[in-house]
Amino acid sequence: xxxxDAPGRSIQDDYxxxxxxxxxxxxxxxxxxxxxxxxxxxxxxxxxxxxxCHTAVPGYVYGGLIASLIDCHATGTxxxxxxxxxxxEPPSNTLPRFVTxxxxxxxxxxxxxxxxxxxxxxxxxxxxxxxxxxxxxxxxGVPCARGRVVAVEMPASMTRSSADGG
Amino acid sequence: xxxxDAPGRSIQDDYxxxxxxxxxxxxxxxxxxxxxxxxxxxxxxxxxxxxxCHTAVPGYVYGGLIASLIDCHATGTxxxxxxxxxxxEPPSNTLPRFVTxxxxxxxxxxxxxxxxxxxxxxxxxxxxxxxxxxxxxxxxGVPCARGRVVAVEMPASMTRSSADGG
Numbered sequence: 152x153x154x155x156d157a158p159g160r161s162i163q164d165d166y167x168x169x170x171x172x173x174x175x176x177x178x179x180x181x182x183x184x185x186x187x188x189x190x191x192x193x194x195x196x197x198x199x200x201x202x203x204c205h206t207a208v209p210g211y212v213y214g215g216l217i218a219s220l221i222d223c224h225a226t227g228t229x230x231x232x233x234x235x236x237x238x239x240e241p242p243s244n245t246l247p248r249f250v251t252x253x254x255x256x257x258x259x260x261x262x263x264x265x266x267x268x269x270x271x272x273x274x275x276x277x278x279x280x281x282x283x284x285x286x287x288x289x290x291x292g293v294p295c296a297r298g299r300v301v302a303v304e305m306p307a308s309m310t311r312s313s314a315d316g317g
Numbered sequence: 318x319x320x321x322d323a324p325g326r327s328i329q330d331d332y333x334x335x336x337x338x339x340x341x342x343x344x345x346x347x348x349x350x351x352x353x354x355x356x357x358x359x360x361x362x363x364x365x366x367x368x369x370c371h372t373a374v375p376g377y378v379y380g381g382l383i384a385s386l387i388d389c390h391a392t393g394t395x396x397x398x399x400x401x402x403x404x405x406e407p408p409s410n411t412l413p414r415f416v417t418x419x420x421x422x423x424x425x426x427x428x429x430x431x432x433x434x435x436x437x438x439x440x441x442x443x444x445x446x447x448x449x450x451x452x453x454x455x456x457x458g459v460p461c462a463r464g465r466v467v468a469v470e471m472p473a474s475m476t477r478s479s480a481d482g483g
Contacts, residue, residue: 172374173372206339206343210475213340214420218381219381222381250373252423253421254424258418309377
């Protein structure tokens with residue numbers, strides 16, 4: 152079964168447990184944002200409604216949250232796109248984990264607070280261990296920020312089981 | 318009195334109240350990170366120790382927090398540098414407020430969780446309403462991320478008093 156055939160299941164649901172604690176997208180981080188990304192054709196989409204505390208100046212969303220949404224949605228997109236390109240069907244909890252090598256964001260206009268934001272991404276380039284992802288964050292259909300993320304497959308040395316020697 | 322002569326007072330302490338609610342650096346946001354920036358010669362420095370929940374994968378700091386620290390510290394730096402360049406001594410609560418036009422971050426290596434991070438910045442270029450800020454985030458003296466932020470003076474239309482017509 153392909154990811155897009157299971158609308159209830161997010162890309163992040165397929166991360167292995169030991170790399171699912173991210174503040175932005177980890178399903179095992181009870182204090183985090185727990186963003187969820189899903190395929191939509193060749194794009195991926197994440198919908199997230201900021202909380203009132205996620206203010207920049209009153210009425211607008213804080214740039215650090217916008218960066219977080221773009222970053223985590225892009226690494227999820229990279230993981231899912233790499234998995235798809237490798238011809239791997241995504242069985243539960245075995246998606247590769249990508250981390251961010253570089254993050255670029257152009258803030259096009261202030262992002263209004265109090266509405267759902269759509270973060271839409273696409274894997275634009277892919278090499279063996281690197282995926283370049285373009286991202287647009289919109290509010291009410293109006294693009295507010297554009298991002299470009301270079302994501303690389305996480306080295307095994309970053310996992311706790313490796314660090315612990317386990 | 319210059320800002321650097323008052324070590325107890327941060328750059329953010331001099332933002333006007335109505336633009337001091339930012340999740341990253343607003344002293345009036347009780348749920349936020351409340352980062353503080355101070356002059357150190359021609360640099361500015363922010364020291365911040367992430368909480369345990371600010372995890373990327375276990376043992377390392379979440380990239381969205383790194384982006385938040387770089388973003389807010391850079392806009393604070395832009396505000397303070399612009400104020401200094403204009404020959405304004407910073408009386409309480411009248412610092413200009415800058416917002417981010419673009420944010421670029423290169424993640425040089427994983428940032429360890431559990432230690433204080435130093436975010437050091439400098440205003441590299443300045444025009445009438447724009448400041449370009451370079452930023453280095455280090456852990457234990459080792460640079461983990463480098464940033465470049467283009468900050469622009471916030472348009473008056475973004476303030477609540479303006480939005481409210483007040």
